[in-house]
Amino acid sequence: MSSLLIEQGFLYLSNAVGENPPTGYVVVEDDHITIVSEGAPSENIRNQVDEIIDASGQIVMPGLINAHVHLFQTLIRGLSDNRPLIPWLEEVAFPVYENMQPEEIFLAVQMGIVENIRGGSTAVTDDFTVLQPREGFDAVFQAAKDCGIRYKMARGYSDIDYPDPLMETGEQVITGTLELYDSWCKDNEMLSIDFSPNVVWSTTGETLEKVVQAARDHDLGIHIHTAEAREENTLCMKSNGMRQIPWLDKIGVLGPKTQLAHGIWINDDEMDLIAASGSVIVHNPVSNMFIGSGICPVDQFLKAGVRVALGTDGQAVSCGQEMIDVLKWTSNLYKINSFYPQDLPPEEVLRFACENGAYAFGQPEKIGSLEVGKKADLILVDLGDSRLSQPSLSISSQIVNYARKEDVITTIIDGKVLMKDREILFLDEENLLKEFNQARAGLLKRTGIL
Numbered sequence: 001m002s003s004l005l006i007e008q009g010f011l012y013l014s015n016a017v018g019e020n021p022p023t024g025y026v027v028v029e030d031d032h033i034t035i036v037s038e039g040a041p042s043e044n045i046r047n048q049v050d051e052i053i054d055a056s057g058q059i060v061m062p063g064l065i066n067a068h069v070h071l072f073q074t075l076i077r078g079l080s081d082n083r084p085l086i087p088w089l090e091e092v093a094f095p096v097y098e099n100m101q102p103e104e105i106f107l108a109v110q111m112g113i114v115e116n117i118r119g120g121s122t123a124v125t126d127d128f129t130v131l132q133p134r135e136g137f138d139a140v141f142q143a144a145k146d147c148g149i150r151y152k153m154a155r156g157y158s159d160i161d162y163p164d165p166l167m168e169t170g171e172q173v174i175t176g177t178l179e180l181y182d183s184w185c186k187d188n189e190m191l192s193i194d195f196s197p198n199v200v201w202s203t204t205g206e207t208l209e210k211v212v213q214a215a216r217d218h219d220l221g222i223h224i225h226t227a228e229a230r231e232e233n234t235l236c237m238k239s240n241g242m243r244q245i246p247w248l249d250k251i252g253v254l255g256p257k258t259q260l261a262h263g264i265w266i267n268d269d270e271m272d273l274i275a276a277s278g279s280v281i282v283h284n285p286v287s288n289m290f291i292g293s294g295i296c297p298v299d300q301f302l303k304a305g306v307r308v309a310l311g312t313d314g315q316a317v318s319c320g321q322e323m324i325d326v327l328k329w330t331s332n333l334y335k336i337n338s339f340y341p342q343d344l345p346p347e348e349v350l351r352f353a354c355e356n357g358a359y360a361f362g363q364p365e366k367i368g369s370l371e372v373g374k375k376a377d378l379i380l381v382d383l384g385d386s387r388l389s390q391p392s393l394s395i396s397s398q399i400v401n402y403a404r405k406e407d408v409i410t411t412i413i414d415g416k417v418l419m420k421d422r423e424i425l426f427l428d429e430e431n432l433l434k435e436f437n438q439a440r441a442g443l444l445k446r447t448g449i450l
Contacts, residue, residue, distance in 0.1 A: 119322025
């Protein structure tokens with residue numbers, strides 16, 4: 001059994017309010033938290049642990065949860081500037097997706113995980129939408145396992161209105177997903193999988209009904225892009241005679257194990273359907289701005305009683321995979337619609353990224369807060385920079401409004417220190433970058449994108 005003591009840090013607790021957070025310590029045994037206490041640890045505790053981290057001048061807090069990202073898109077960032085969603089898919093994404101090789105995907109996923117860990121994420125839901133031979137899916141899980149992050153694959157599929165090489169039948173989707181579950185997730189609580197219809201307009205009702213039943217039978221979730229672009233409801237009306245949310249409700253998609261990524265173009269009645277079902281909206285503010293999709297009506301979701309989690313989205317349509325940077329965008333974009341600067345306080349934004357993120361991830365009882373018995377998924381945020389050392393109304397404000405990725409100094413996942421003093425410990429980052437750049441150049445040359 002291994003043990004770790006984090007001492008002298010400011011403790012960010014879920015009920016944290018005010019400018020004077022308690023100074024205290026956290027004890028980790030193996031993969032879970034055993035003590036969270038104010039003050040100093042006893043000499044007996046200090047003498048019994050295997051490792052001590054001095055967190056003086058640092059915030060000790062639960063890791064952030066990236067509830068929607070496409071890690072493989074690390075390979076194609078910078079290729080979607082000034083393009084709306086659907087033209088970008090047709091002109092850039094699809095040609096690249098059809099040519100990705102398992103070894104390239106492995107490197108892209110590892111690079112994305114490094115960026116997530118540097119940005120404060122300890123768990124990610126990776127919407128993997130590239131149809132691959134089995135080796136490609138295995139490469140994704142192997143990369144996540146090697147890195148040690150808490151990982152969930154939203155295993156994407158399309159069965160209509162996609163390029164032929166990227167489509168598959170409902171039977172292939174269900175069989176492929178369950179095989180991956182048995183191989184990677186069944187006996188490893190760090191790895192999990194959900195079904196992921198790519199978008200409403202790329203799946204038939206017949207296939208989606210089968211997927212919903214399979215998800216229920218095997219206690220898996222469903223993760224789906226929903227109402228991201230204005231024209232999506234029109235497309236759904238054309239093919240199904242209904243807007244997206246009523247159609248998803250009719251099929252049986254909505255439910256407590258369902259995550260709806262984006263949720264921009266949704267009306268009040270649809271919000272009530274989402275709230276009643278227990279589905280989660282995953283808000284991706286940066287990508288929504290990046291491709292001009294619109295502003296997610298977060299204020300209306302909250303009034304309707306809908307849980308809201310946060311994601312960075314994929315790097316083809318965003319500005320980074322660092323969740324701690326998403327926090328300030330969430331807060332400020334919201335106020336463009338609300339017109340009230342006092343709305344959405346920083347404590348609420350952190351709830352999106354931690355507690356609601358844990359719910360979206362499917363492990364609310366294990367992660368998302370700094371509590372005894374929870375998994376030891378923690379980050380330390382250094383207050384040494386002048387941006388963070390000045391007086392602030394609250395510790396939450398310091399994290400949400402002023403902290404940046406470079407302020408995340410240590411990341412601990414499942415009790416293992418994966419980054420310490422800003423150094424990645426689980427792989428050779430310099431070598432990874434070299435291999436990744438070579439793979440990316442080869443991929444883009446092969447597809448003719450550049």
